[in-house]
Amino acid sequence: MTRKIKVLQLQNRYNVNASDLAEQVIQALPAERYEVTTAFVRGRPGPGEPESRAARSVYFEFSQQATKGLRLRVLWALYKHCRAEGYDAVIAHRFKPINMLLILGRWLRIPACIGVLHGLGEYDRAYRRWEMRCLRSSAWRFVGVSRAVREDLLNCGAGFSEGNVRQINNAIDIRRAESLQHPRAQARELLGLPADAWVFGTIGRLVPVKGHIHLLQAFALIKGEYPGAMLAIIGEGRSRTELEAVIQSCGLQGRVWLLGAKEDALQYVRAFDAFVMPSLSEGLPLALLEGMSAHLPVIGSDIDSLRPILEDCGGRTFPVAQAPALAEQLRAVLRLSPEARAAEGEQAYAYLCRAHAIEDFRRQYRELLEQMLAGAKGEGGHE
Structure with a gap:
């Protein structure tokens, strides 16, 4: 033998x-x-x-x-x-x-x-x-x-x-990811998000390198133009107090949800209308791939590890840590018709299946x- x-x-x-x-x-x-x-x-x-x-x-x-x-x-x-x-x-x-x-x-x-x-x-x-x-x-x-x-x-x-x-x-195991994901309405109910809101979402530890503070600042720039838009962040970490202070100072109460850590967070990704990755540094972020597995449009900073993926999948980039530039990309996605937004999500999903199965x-x-x-x-x- x-x-x-x-x-x-x-x-x-x-x-x-x-x-x-x-x-x-x-x-x-x-x-x-x-x-x-x-x-x-x-x-x-x-x-x-x-x-x-x-x-x-x-x-x-x-x-x-x-x-x-x-x-x-x-x-x-x-x-x-x-x-x-x-x-x-x-x-x-x-x-x-x-x-x-x-x-x-x-x-x-x-x-x-x-x-x-x-x-x-x-x-x-x-x-x-x-x-x-x-x-x-x-x-x-x-x-x-x-x-x-x-x-x-x-x-x-x-x-x-x-x-x-x-x-x-x-x-990522795409079939497993999709099998875990709750339908949109159920995911929102489980997270406590309004059923009729337009939701930008992200998943990541609340630490400075994830760039959440720039995402909050960008969202603050568009909140008046799009009163139906919300931001949801799944994750926990040492930056929570700082982020809560920014939410308070920018008047984002009731518009931004810090949802804490969730086991198998990808269960909830269909609660989002678009996925945002504002990181300052990453290797290859699996959370971004999980966003693609939900057929969502994706936005990310132009750091070296994200830029090639976003270019290849038809996603959107912005100069890292630049809140005004990120705000422009948030506006661009909000302006899409439902059909165009769905097409962006399908393009990202097709890339995921091709390059990250x-x-x-x-x-x-x-x-x-x-x-x-x-x-x-x-x-x-x-x-």
Whole structure:
């Protein structure tokens, strides 16, 4: 009987839910051929919280402090674990897990290593670029989760190249998303939104980088022109007090709804008439894709990670953090006829199916890993 291929998927912090893309990578690897272990450097599930669908889960349970600086205790624990298990491949997400496995690479000699980068600017620091140039080996390939992330890697001066960097777009399970979404009237009732209002909506943590304050300022510029328009924000975070103060000072009470965090927030996305993403920085925002899955027109800031998506899907952009420019885009959508607005939403949905389907995501990760393992075997790597 052929031995299963042993794969370690390493993440910095515990996070498991149905839409988590690391979990989607596991689903890409058939259980009859692969034995996947998922490991988290920090955290573990609490009572009632989900565990990974991997064959085995490992929780190192280090503190945040232990993962800073040289991370010697973490490196030693990871080294012992990998030596004991004899993995054929690893998939590491984000900078810290990638960096630790690069450091251990000369001792572990794992034949196939994939590093997944989710955000921009991971190698802006000179010492990180130097480390990557020194530690990278032929066993490694790197994935950028969007065109913007891939281009950022290729242009950062850390030794990334067309040969070792691949773009695999983040994705969503479109069928699942649509099956979860409540019809418009029901979604509004569940959120407490007026049935007859025109609603701009967004989903995201209430933190400065999400740009909600600029969205509030833009909405304040149009509120008098469109008394039937409202703004709904699903999410929670440390900026709530600041946003509430802006709502008060701009006279937006009763027109802006801070709805708090919602489990599986995409359930409610059909309550919106248009989806807005005013972020100051993103890797590839899944919330925007969820907005597209509801067949909605989409508006977003022109940051590097959003601009290509919005251009390709027929969405609308505005200069980042510029409330007057965002207000113009809000006006433009409000002026659309119902037929034109529906057409914009259908164009965005068609792009989503073409470029961000979960089936393509799984297939690309599986094919990349198979190619790397075949190459390692040809070079005398692990059987």
